[in-house]
Amino acid sequence: MTPNDPQDPTPRMTRRQALACLAHWSGAAVVWTVAGGVPHALGATRGDTPLTGQANNALTFVQISDTHIGFRKDANPDVVGSLRRAIADVNALPTPPAFIVHTGDVSHLSKPEEFGTARELLQEFRVDRVHTVPGEHDTIDDGATGYLRHFDHDGNGRSWYSFDQGGVHFVGLNNVLAFKAGTLAALGDEQLAWLKNDLADVRHSTPVVVLAHIPLWTIWEPWGWGTADSAQALALLRPFGSVTVLNGHIHQVLQKVEGNVELHTAMSLAYPLPTPGQAGIGEPGPVTVASSELPKLLGTRRINVVRNQHRLALIDKPLAA
Amino acid sequence: MKLSRYRIQRLWVPAGLTLLFCAAYAADALYAHAATPGNVVEVDIAKFAFTPKDITVAPGTKIVWTNHDEAPHTVASTDKSFASKGLDTDDRFEQTFSREGDFAYICSVHPFMTGTVHVHKP
Numbered sequence: 001m002t003p004n005d006p007q008d009p010t011p012r013m014t015r016r017q018a019l020a021c022l023a024h025w026s027g028a029a030v031v032w033t034v035a036g037g038v039p040h041a042l043g044a045t046r047g048d049t050p051l052t053g054q055a056n057n058a059l060t061f062v063q064i065s066d067t068h069i070g071f072r073k074d075a076n077p078d079v080v081g082s083l084r085r086a087i088a089d090v091n092a093l094p095t096p097p098a099f100i101v102h103t104g105d106v107s108h109l110s111k112p113e114e115f116g117t118a119r120e121l122l123q124e125f126r127v128d129r130v131h132t133v134p135g136e137h138d139t140i141d142d143g144a145t146g147y148l149r150h151f152d153h154d155g156n157g158r159s160w161y162s163f164d165q166g167g168v169h170f171v172g173l174n175n176v177l178a179f180k181a182g183t184l185a186a187l188g189d190e191q192l193a194w195l196k197n198d199l200a201d202v203r204h205s206t207p208v209v210v211l212a213h214i215p216l217w218t219i220w221e222p223w224g225w226g227t228a229d230s231a232q233a234l235a236l237l238r239p240f241g242s243v244t245v246l247n248g249h250i251h252q253v254l255q256k257v258e259g260n261v262e263l264h265t266a267m268s269l270a271y272p273l274p275t276p277g278q279a280g281i282g283e284p285g286p287v288t289v290a291s292s293e294l295p296k297l298l299g300t301r302r303i304n305v306v307r308n309q310h311r312l313a314l315i316d317k318p319l320a321a
Numbered sequence: 322m323k324l325s326r327y328r329i330q331r332l333w334v335p336a337g338l339t340l341l342f343c344a345a346y347a348a349d350a351l352y353a354h355a356a357t358p359g360n361v362v363e364v365d366i367a368k369f370a371f372t373p374k375d376i377t378v379a380p381g382t383k384i385v386w387t388n389h390d391e392a393p394h395t396v397a398s399t400d401k402s403f404a405s406k407g408l409d410t411d412d413r414f415e416q417t418f419s420r421e422g423d424f425a426y427i428c429s430v431h432p433f434m435t436g437t438v439h440v441h442k443p
Contacts, residue, residue: 073391073410109393109407136430140393140407179432181399181425223369224433283369286391 059166062090062097062127063301065248066268068137069118070108075271075286076294079108082269083121085319086300091126097302098166099127103248103266104135104176104213106151110142115150134159135213135249136176136185143177160191162198168305169202171195173212175227184221185214186228196236207242207305207312215247217256217263220276223284225250237261242310246303250276250284253301253316264314267299295320361385364436366394366408366428371436379443383417397429404429 064086071079090097102122107114115138122130131153138147144159154161159174173195178188187195202208210216216233218226227233237243243261251268252275271286271294281287289297299318306313360382365372367389378384386396388408396414397404402424405414418424418440428434 075391109409137393140395140430181427181432182435183432185432222433224431283390284392285369 059305060097061099063101063246065103065266066105068108068270070114075288079270087124099129100125102132104133105137110140110146119150133172133211134174168207171210175212175214184226184228204239208240210245214249216245244312266301269298272297374436377439386414388412394428398426
C-alpha cells in the first residue's frame with residue numbers, strides 16, 4: 001500500500017509516474033509468473049477441483065468487502081478478527097494475488113479511528129496494493145472527505161479512479177453519495193462523464209473490471225439495493241468484449257449476466273444480511289446467527305483473469321467451510 | 322314519556338361520547354403528540370423507517386429522533402436546513418422547529434428512508 005500512502009511526506013505522484021510505477025509493477029508480476037513455472041494451481045475451491053491459470057497470461061487478485069471496522073454488535077462482536085482471518089487465508093495462498101480490491105464499507109461509522117485501524121489491518125495483506133471504493137458507511141458525516149484522508153488512490157482528492165494492470169482496465173466508482181431523496185443512490189452526472197471519458201481511451205478488446213459498492217443492477221429497490229443511474233454506466237460498458245462488475249453492500253453472493261457484462265456481489269467480512277426482500281424480516285439490518293455459523297457466511301473472493309478468455313474465473317470462499 | 326326519555330338518553334350518551342372521541346382523535350392526528358410550544362416529540366428510527374413518518378407539530382416543538390437499529394442512520398433535511406451526524410444504536414438527535422412549514426428529511430445513509438415534519442400553528 002505504500003505508493004498510496006497519503007501520510008507519505010514525498011510529493012504526490014503525477015499520472016505519468018503512476019503509470020510508470022504500474023508498468024514496472026506489471027513487469028514484476030510477469031517475472032513472478034515465469035519464475036512460478038508453467039500452469040500454476042490457484043488453490044482448492046471449496047474442496048473441489050483447483051483452477052489453473054496459464055503462466056504469463058494470468059492475473060489473479062482478491063476481492064474483499066464490507067469489513068465494517070468499528071461494528072461491535074451481536075451479529076459480529078469481532079470484525080477485526082474476521083478480517084484478520086481473511087488476511088491469513090489470503091497470505092497463505094500458494095499463488096499470491098497481484099493485489100486486493102475492497103468494495104466498500106471499510107468502516108462502520110466513517111470515524112477517523114475506524115479508517116485508521118482499517119488501513120493498518122489492510123497493510124497486513126502481503127500485497128503491494130489494496131484498491132478501495134467507498135461504501136455508504138464510509139461517507140456518513142462529511143461525504144468522502146474522511147475516507148479520502150486514508151484512501152486517496154491517485155491523489156486527486158476524488159473517490160473514483162482507474163488503472164491498468166495485467167492487460168485489464170480497472171475502474172473504481174463511488175455510487176453512494178449522489179442521490180435524490182426517496183430514491184436509490186447513484187453515480188451522478190459528473191462521474192458518468194468521467195467514466196465516458198476514461199473508457200474512450202480503452203480498446204474494446206481489453207477486459208474491463210468495475211468496482212463499486214452498491215450493486216450496479218437493481219436487486220431489491222425497497223432496501224436501496226440498486227443504483228439509480230446504473231443503466232447509463234452499463235451502456236458505456238456494453239461495447240467492451242469482457243466486463244466484470246464487482247460489488248459489495250448486500251453481504252452475500254449474487255450474480256447477473258447481461259450479454260458481455262457480468263455482475264457479482266460478494267460476501268461481507270462483518271455480518272450477514274437477509275436475502276433480498278426476505279419474508280419475515282422487513283429491513284436490511286445485520287442478521288445474528290450462531291457464532292459457529294458466522295464464518296460460513298463471511299468470506300473472500302479470488303478472481304482469475306486469463307488472457308483471451310472473456311469470462312473471469314471467480315472463487316467465493318467462506319472463512320470456514 | 323319515561324320510556325322515550327330513556328330512549329333519548331340512550332341515543333345521546335353514546336353519540337356524545339363518540340363526538341368527544343372523534344374530536345380527541347382529530348386533534349391527535351393533526352397535532353400528533355404535541356400541541357403547545359415548548360413540547361418535545363419523539364420520533365423512532367427503527368427497522369429502516371421513521372415512525373411516525375409524517376408528524377405535525379406546533380411551532381417551537383422540539384423533535385427528538387432515536388435510532389433503535391443496529392445499522393447507523395442520519396436525519397438530514399432535503400433543504401439542508403438541518404442534519405444529524407451518523408447515529409449509532411441508541412444515539413439521539415434533536416431539532417427545534419420554530420418556523421411554520423413542511424420539512425422533508427431522509428436518512429442520508431439510506432436515502433429510501435423518508436419522513437416529513439409539518440410545523441403549523443394549532
